[in-house]
Amino acid sequence: MSGRRTSNNRIRGPQSALTDFLASNNISAAQISADYERRRRDAQQQAEQEAAANGTIAEEEEQLPEEREETALQKKKRKRAEEKALAKIKEGKSSKKQKKGKKGDPEGEDSDDAFGMYTKSKPLPGQLENCEKCEKRFTVTPYSKTGPDGGLLCVKCSKEQTDQKKKEDKIKKQAAPRVRQRQKQSDLLDGIVGDGAVSLQDLCIKTIADNIHDVEEFGDLPQNLLKRLSEIFSKRRVVTSRTLDLFFRPNAETMDITDCGKLEVGDYIKIFSFAPQIKAVNLQQAGQFKDEVMDYIMERDVPIQNLKLYAANLITNDKWIEFFTKCGHRLESLQLKWLNCALDDEAFLQFVQHCPNLKRLKLKQCWQLGDAAVAAIPRLQNLEHLSLHLKEPASAENLVAMITAVGPNLRTLSLEDFYNADDSVLEAIHTHCRKLEKLRFTGNDVCTDAGYTNLFTNWSNPPLTFVDLSSTRSIDYDNPDGTEDAIVGLATSGFGALMSHSGSSLKTLVIASCRHIGQEGLSSVWDGKKEYPCLRKMDVSFVKKMDTPVVAGIFKSCPQLTNLAAFGCFSISDVLVPKGVALIGVPNAQDSIIQEGGYDFDMIKASVGFGVVYGG
Helix, strand or coil: HHHHHHHHHCCCCCCHHHHHHHHHHCCCCCHHHHHHHHHHHHHHHHHHHHHHHHHHHHHHCCCCHHHHCCCHHHHHHHHHHHHHHHHHHHHHHHHHHHHHHHCCCCCCCCHHHHHCCCCCCCCCCCEEEEECCCCEEEEECCCCCCCCCCECCCHHHHHHHHHHHHHHHHHHHCCCCCCCCCHHHHHHHCCCCCCCCCHHHHHHHHHHHHHHHCCCCCCCHHHHHHHHHHHHHHHHHCCCHHHHHHHHEEEEECCEEEEEEEEEEEHHHHHHHHCCCCCEEEEEEECCHHHHCCCCCCCCHHCEEEEEEECCCCCCCCHHHHHHHHHHCCCCEEEEEEEEECCCHHHHHHHHHHHCCEEEEEEEEEECHHHHHHHHHCCCCCCCEEEEEEEEEEEEEHHHHHHHHHHCCEEEEEEEEECCCCCCHHHHHHHHHCCCEEEEEECCCEEEEEHHHHHHCCCCCCCCEEECCCCCCCCCCCCCCCCCCCEEECCCCHHHHHHHHCCCCEEECCCCCCCCCCHHHHHHCCCCCCCCCCCCCEEECCCCCHHHHHHHHHHHHCCCCEEEEECCCCCCCCCECCCEEEEEECCCCCCCCCCCCCCCCHHHHHHHHHHECCCC
16 A cells, blocks of 8 residues: 555656657667767867877977088078068058058058047937037937038938039039040041030930830921931831831831841831832832832832832842833932842843933942943933943943933933043033033043043033042052153142132032142142132042141131041141031041131141141
8 A cells, every 4th residue: 555655646747848759769868968978088088198199299309310400591591581571561561551641641550540549439329419510419320421520410401411412413414414435436427526505306316216116106207307217227227127117107208218127028018008109219228129029019000200229139130121111101210229130231221211201310339230231321311310330341432422412411420430431531521511510430540630620621510519539540550640741630730620610619529539639739729818618528538648737728718617538648637626627537636626716827837837737
């Protein structure tokens, strides 16, 4: 009874889950403690043994013979290395002190430490502080701002300080706008001079161009603005199937896209389906303009009168003949460029036969056309504008016959790279052309200076507004400057006759690479006394006699000048460019400036000796 009572009187409290887990897995807390004590004793014994071993090694090293001591040379090297290390440490400390001194404390690190001892520490968040400006008591927070004198500001004064800083930053940005240098140079190459504020119209056009992917439609924009937007989009190469839809008008009569490189056959067909009454088509870089598009035009009888296609090389020769046969009677203007494999002499003869009302003809870089095409042009009796740049050579006789037949009605004449043309061609122009406004005759090394002089002397044609005689010079490497008896190309006499005849009305003049024009011819034309009131654009590149005094005379004699290209004229230097003029190709010319006051031309010439020319 007593044993049962003893066992029944045992009282056990509740056991934790950890205790039950240890008991079920025969894990004893006492055993864990014993294992820990054993590992600690073993580690202590091992440390004592290592210390004893190190002491023995040190005693052995002390007892080594004197041969183990370092030699005199090694000792010298060691001392030298220690001195270098100390010098580097001192130098680093001195540079740190100098940097701190540059920040505004001339006394260096010591003065900073001394100043820090007497500086009041900023209060921590939650503490009370007086505002530096209004001296109002407020509770400091982690977002409290610092005032101009280093103190803290209350919420109201912090907001006022932030607003004032924003206004000052905005005024600074407005006062000094920065123009990207790359864009500025691009504008100069285009002849655009940044003079004054941008017009509201230009600003709106630029905004539309920058956000083209967000524009859904252009609305009722006039045709001139649509053409301007098309030129900007083409320059940025963003004319695609989606952006092309923005230019569609059901009643449109013109379509101008100067870069169609990303358009497909379906896009061209869509143009004529949305605008079935279109009359003037200008599609450049139209590489995917194929026979299917020409078939659609002929099937729908689209009334095209003015057709301008560049690089439409996928139209076959037979399709051109079919198009001229069916639609040629309506054509008044045909401008084709960069045709490599199509439109040969046979197709051109069909064109001449079926297009009697043609007034404008432009054929450039058409490789299959040659002398036969030139011989057929006289049958186009209504021509007013003629521009030819053919790959195959043409004879001077056919050129003379062409000018004799169509010259009396011509208003513009452009003949490029006709290497066989001689003075008889210039004589035909002088005799038969009486209405010309624009004349381009380039890339010739046969016509002489006497021929150009005869062309412009006593010519019954009104003064020209556009003249391009570039690259009319001798290419004989044995006589690069020509002969004294017969100077090849435009030279001093011919240039003087040109300016005497057309100087009063000339707006654009291109004499690039006319290297036979002498210094006296240039100086006599642009002497600062003669005035050419309409001349706005000039290209005098690679005219080797063009120098600083002549450029100064150009600025003085041409008050309306806006663009002057002078690449390769290495005698031009230190030129002050007048306001509103873009001088291109002279890397050492100063930027466009505003000239205050006037300078006499004699004073300008006198200043040349000092290396500075004032073109004001």
